[in-house]
Amino acid sequence: MLGFLVGEAFRDLRRAGRVAVSAVVLITLSLGALGGFWLVSSNIGRAVAKWHDQVRIVVYLKREPSACDAAALLERVRAMPGVAGVVFIGKADALRSLKQVLGKDAGVVDQLPANPLPASLEVTPSATAATPDGARDLLTRLAVLPETDEVAGGGDWVERLAHWQRLLATIGLGVGAVLAVAAILTVTTATTLILHARRHETEIMRLVGASELTIRLPVLLQGMLQGLAGAVLALGALVITHSVVA
Amino acid sequence: MIELHRVSKVYSVGPVKVPALREVSFRINKGEFVVLTGPSGAGKTTLLRLLYRDDLPSEGDVEVLGANLVGLGRSQVAALRRSIGVVFQDSKLLPVRTVYENVAFVLRVLGTPRREITARAFDALRAVGLSARAQAYPAQLSQGEAQRAALARAIVRRxxxxxADEPTGNLDEAMAAEIVAVLKDIGAGGTTIVLATHQARLAATLRRRTLTLGGGRVMKDEG
Structure with a gap:
């Protein structure tokens, strides 16, 4: 019996022809769009979360403090809200770092008459300060320190990325929703056509005393088959795209 | 087998009430072959529709195969129809299926085991003399053949x-005679038959019990 009903569902799909194909294509597109945007968005989200941990704020000092003053300054900064950690980088440390960065060209640094690099504090914001508002507040607090010459860094670019991630997710939902509505309308049209094409079968089935389940199941099955075909195609396309990109 | 007690049927066309049957009462016994005749609009089709519970009476009781059809649930109606074969003026064959597939379709729909379907379908086709045309499509059949295929579909469940609602309505005399002969054969096997026809001559040649309808009433019950 089930074999007969499944056979009837396939017969209906063949009857619906191009409309059924359109329905499957639209289901594939809507699920593919949703899945594609979700994949991109979640990957960016993961990157944003990772890069949030690497956000640093650099406070350039007017002059290099003595060891005693530097320790006191570190204490004051550490006590500020939104600060997870702080490291003092003296002028000599900064020069060493620059030499490391320059590598084989590090010799040019020795030509300088004096060390031009300022001493600085490298501040790691806490999780609460690693947001646009939190980072802005922390920057303001650090900028008003009497020792501060200039404050740089922050997570603006990370926030911009997070903004793009949210935008992508929203666009994905929007495009997916529009395509989903189109898919629903197409499936409805295909089902209506099938119901129209099946009207003689339905009439005979009712006339000979078929159960309601037997009458309705072929139509339900053809709808399910369209959905399944669309989902499998969308999943296949996403898997292939992912493997190619990866 | 069939008993109607003061059955009336009124159709509402907007505010207008159109009576199709007026206080019809009769009884048909098991194995009888009854001809229902009368002019177009006499109420024959309405009466048959009440018998296979395609419609409900406005008043009165309809009893078929021991069941009062008023108040049956959907599943009970389906169960009742499994014991009734119906043939119409147009054969209502499924155009995209062969004659065999049309007959077998009924058995498949009702969950008949696959091994029985072929044998029973060909039994029915042989009974109407159409087994040689089993693989033909309805468009390839004459009207008489199409009507015989519809009869095979109706009797395949035994x-x-x-x-039978005007099964010879679209046929010439020779083809109508073929159908009548097949119906007589089916009746001889013990099946109760109710044949509706507006062809008074056909009714007369059948020489069976004849209920004549007129204006929604049973005017005569002869034979």
Missing amino acids: PPLLL
Whole structure:
């Protein structure tokens, strides 16, 4: 019996022809769009979360403090809200770092008459300060320190990325929703056509005393088959795209 | 087998009430071959529709195969129809299926085991003399053949009751005679048959019990 009903569902799909194909294509597109945007968005989200941990704020000092003053300054900064950690980088440390960065060209640094690099504090914001508002507040607090010459860094670019991630997710939902509505309308049209094409079968089935389940199941099955075909195609396309990109 | 008690049917066309049957009462016994005749609009089709519970009476009781059809649930209606074969003026064959597939379709729909379907379908086709045309499509059949295929579909379940609504209405005399002969054969096997026809000559040649309808009433019950 089930074999007969499944056979009837396939017969209906063949009857619906191009409309059924359109329905499957639209289901594939809507699920593919949703899945594609979700994949991109979640990957960016993961990157944003990772890069949030690497956000640093650099406070350039007017002059290099003595060891005693530097320790006191570190204490004051550490006590500020939104600060997870702080490291003092003296002028000599900064020069060493620059030499490391320059590598084989590090010799040019020795030509300088004096060390031009300022001493600085490298501040790691806490999780609460690693947001646009939190980072802005922390920057303001650090900028008003009497020792501060200039404050740089922050997570603006990370926030911009997070903004793009949210935008992508929203666009994905929007495009997916529009395509989903189109898919629903197409499936409805295909089902209506099938119901129209099946009207003689339905009439005979009712006339000979078929159960309601037997009458309705072929139509339900053809709808399910369209959905399944669309989902499998969308999943296949996403898997292939992912493997190619990866 | 069939008993109608003061059955009336009124159709509402907007605010207008159109009576199709007025206080019709009769009884048909098991194995009888009854001809229902009368001019167009006499109420024959309405009466048959009440018998296979395609419609409900406005008043009165309809009893078929021991069941009062007023107040039956959907599943009970389906169960009742499994015991009734129906044939219409247009054969209502499924155009995209062969004659064999049309007949077998009914058995498949009702969950008949696959091994029985072929044998029973060909039994029915042999009974109407159409086994040689089993693989033909309805468009390839003459009207008489199409009507015989519809008869095969109606009897393939071996129902105890067969209702035929103007099965010869579209046929010439020779083809109509073929159908009548097939119906007589089916009736001889013990099936109760109710044949509705507006062809008074056909009714007369059948020499069976004849209920004549007129204006929604039973005018005569002869034979």
